[in-house]
Amino acid sequence: MELYPFIQFTLNSRFIKRWLIAGLIFFIPFLDFFSVGYLSRTIRTMMSGGMGLPTWDKKGEIWIEGLKQVFLFILYEAVPFFLFSFGFFLTALHPFTAFFGRIITFLGFVAMFIFSFFMPFAFALFAEKMDFKKALEFENILMAIKEVLIQYIAGYIGVLFLLGIFYLTILRIPYFIGFVMFSILTYYVLILSAYYFAQLFIRTSLSTVKITEDILKDI
Numbered sequence: 138m139e140l141y142p143f144i145q146f147t148l149n150s151r152f153i154k155r156w157l158i159a160g161l162i163f164f165i166p167f168l169d170f171f172s173v174g175y176l177s178r179t180i181r182t183m184m185s186g187g188m189g190l191p192t193w194d195k196k197g198e199i200w201i202e203g204l205k206q207v208f209l210f211i212l213y214e215a216v217p218f219f220l221f222s223f224g225f226f227l228t229a230l231h232p233f234t235a236f237f238g239r240i241i242t243f244l245g246f247v248a249m250f251i252f253s254f255f256m257p258f259a260f261a262l263f264a265e266k267m268d269f270k271k272a273l274e275f276e277n278i279l280m281a282i283k284e285v286l287i288q289y290i291a292g293y294i295g296v297l298f299l300l301g302i303f304y305l306t307i308l309r310i311p312y313f314i315g316f317v318m319f320s321i322l323t324y325y326v327l328i329l330s331a332y333y334f335a336q337l338f339i340r341t342s343l344s345t346v347k348i349t350e351d352i353l354k355d356i
Contacts, residue, residue: 285340
């Protein structure tokens with residue numbers, strides 16, 4: 138299934154409620170583990186060549202899987218988070234140290250961009266094997282990314298671009314409406330990216346999924 142037909146597929150009345158619920162709670166603490174867990178199950182479904190979006194059966198397992206994926210995200214962003222914290226501390230400490238604080242904060246953004254670059258395949262790898270160790274093997278993930286480098290970069294930049302547009306426009310809508318719309322649209326972009334990167338992932342040597350002709354269709 139190509140990306141455009143998949144978009145039409147997700148907007149079908151049968152499936153739209155499944156990801157819409159997850160989008161509504163995506164930024165609510167603790168409930169967001171359901172959203173992330175459902176996203177992880179979506180990735181696994183796509184990699185196995187399954188049709189449709191997963192159901193909400195076994196909600197407890199979905200929540201736990203989401204918790205694990207969030208923990209993986211924290212591990213990947215540990216260095217950027219440290220740089221942000223240290224940079225903000227120096228900025229607030231004294232006018233003299235504020236200059237160095239701003240530099241370190243900038244380095245934090247650079248580090249976040251670099252480490253986040255690995256995350257689509259790291260999430261896919263964890264969704265497939267449920268193994269933190271393998272999901273943190275940067276060298277293997279980088280080798281897999283190189284196998285589909287152009288498509289991977291295009292997808293990564295595309296996701297960042299859309300989320301940036303939503304942040305600058307949708308989130309500025311007053312009252313609670315803007316926040317709700319931002320939450321739903323952000324999650325929908327992640328659903329689309331889950332499909333996109335899952336299809337790329339199974340083309341690489343890192344995946345153990347049996348590849349079929351249907352799965353190998355161009356995105």
